Amino acid sequence: MADLDTSLVTQLQQIVGVERVLTDPDSLQQFGSDWTRVYTPNPAAIVLPGTLEEVQEVVRLAAREQLAIVPSGGRTGLSAGAVACNGELVIALDRLNGIADFNPVDRTVRCGAGVITEQLQQYAQEQGLFYPVDFASSGSSQIGGNISTNAGGIKVIRHGMTRDWVAGLKLVTGSGELLDLNRGLIKNNAGYDLRQLVIGAEGTLGLVVEATMRLSRPPQDLAVLVLGVPDMAAIMAVLSAYQGSMELSAFEFFSELALQKVVEHQGLQRPFATPAEYYALLEFEQPDDAAMEQAMALFEHCMEQGWVLDGVVSQSVAQAQTLWRLREDISETISRWTPYKNDISTLISRVPDFLAEVEAVVNASYPDFEIVWFGHIGDGNVHLNMLKPDELPMDEFQRRCGEVSQWVFEIVQRYEGSISTEHGVGLLKKDYLHYSRSETEIAIMRQIKLAFDPAGIMNPGKVFDV
Numbered sequence: 001m002a003d004l005d006t007s008l009v010t011q012l013q014q015i016v017g018v019e020r021v022l023t024d025p026d027s028l029q030q031f032g033s034d035w036t037r038v039y040t041p042n043p044a045a046i047v048l049p050g051t052l053e054e055v056q057e058v059v060r061l062a063a064r065e066q067l068a069i070v071p072s073g074g075r076t077g078l079s080a081g082a083v084a085c086n087g088e089l090v091i092a093l094d095r096l097n098g099i100a101d102f103n104p105v106d107r108t109v110r111c112g113a114g115v116i117t118e119q120l121q122q123y124a125q126e127q128g129l130f131y132p133v134d135f136a137s138s139g140s141s142q143i144g145g146n147i148s149t150n151a152g153g154i155k156v157i158r159h160g161m162t163r164d165w166v167a168g169l170k171l172v173t174g175s176g177e178l179l180d181l182n183r184g185l186i187k188n189n190a191g192y193d194l195r196q197l198v199i200g201a202e203g204t205l206g207l208v209v210e211a212t213m214r215l216s217r218p219p220q221d222l223a224v225l226v227l228g229v230p231d232m233a234a235i236m237a238v239l240s241a242y243q244g245s246m247e248l249s250a251f252e253f254f255s256e257l258a259l260q261k262v263v264e265h266q267g268l269q270r271p272f273a274t275p276a277e278y279y280a281l282l283e284f285e286q287p288d289d290a291a292m293e294q295a296m297a298l299f300e301h302c303m304e305q306g307w308v309l310d311g312v313v314s315q316s317v318a319q320a321q322t323l324w325r326l327r328e329d330i331s332e333t334i335s336r337w338t339p340y341k342n343d344i345s346t347l348i349s350r351v352p353d354f355l356a357e358v359e360a361v362v363n364a365s366y367p368d369f370e371i372v373w374f375g376h377i378g379d380g381n382v383h384l385n386m387l388k389p390d391e392l393p394m395d396e397f398q399r400r401c402g403e404v405s406q407w408v409f410e411i412v413q414r415y416e417g418s419i420s421t422e423h424g425v426g427l428l429k430k431d432y433l434h435y436s437r438s439e440t441e442i443a444i445m446r447q448i449k450l451a452f453d454p455a456g457i458m459n460p461g462k463v464f465d466v
Contacts, residue, residue, distance in 0.1 A: 060176035073145030079426030113144025150200035157378035174453030228276030251378030337387035346417035
């Protein structure tokens, strides 16, 4: 634990209560880290405010004392954006977990930053509506963290990113001011939309404490189709064929190695006997028989063209859920190999060549690394996962992977892509930000941060160094 003056601890306790300021080793470890395991957590203390006013008071105290703040949500991040390793004060927003002010006309609801994603999904369902942003960590990630990283997930091709569902938000700036941004409006061209600046800023501009989230109509009878394809070019041909005739709610892909790992360790069955280099998972609504007939006609067309080797379609809700597990269980399955992850993107049309170049570089340099590919191919986002060989020490593995990242990001830059598509930049990728952003863009980002956070206390060292 980093030393924190006793008087500061007392002042924090006076704001949030004695039991809401944690300094025990287990709490420091739990709240000071996220899913990355590269950095050693070393926070000064953990504070759990229960109201917006308490958040403001804590931030004002931190600003006066020049005490750095790290916001903490569900801590499911993969770029060390929520890691406190330099004696920072962690503000955990778990207690801001209320859902209120549901408006059936506007289809909006107000959420505290600590509301779990799955909690919002269930609430929407109870109202006969739907919250479409979904991903593997929805059972533990929090709305505030989702907004701060602009979380994407498996429904982006149809429903977009988190920013598309934020009607308004409240932010506590680095000076302790409370900003109420956009207030749920659909149309609002009165000056800059500061809400959109905050979304994806990883807590560097302030603490998202509350959000008004939009909801949608629920999907009708979702069906899942899993296809085996010979190569990445075939996946893109399949995507084009289906998108030309149907509206898809998801289009995911994963490699044969990813499937092997999931089948072996999750007790699942292969979707069909024919092995393939890659697999595509498509989800679509089937409100009537015509939708399924169209999907099957497209399947036959893709088979005739040689784009598809085999396939299976769900016949029930339970089977659809099982097929989804082939994709959704990958991250949990490969975690035992301590994977080094890169989530990267380019234009959808350029993905086959992009992926081939990345894979060739990694295979040529480190043939002993197993590479697991999966991702949201329908939006140009692929996840590169390099699995640590059991006999290789962690520090050596991280060093080698750092070399790989350098080469991968050079390819990303050449393809005019992004080094981070949904995991954020955090500590892990900030040295590579210039591969996706120009010097002028980064300079403007620094100026924006200064306006929101004049004391420089909000998640310092994340995204870029000021």
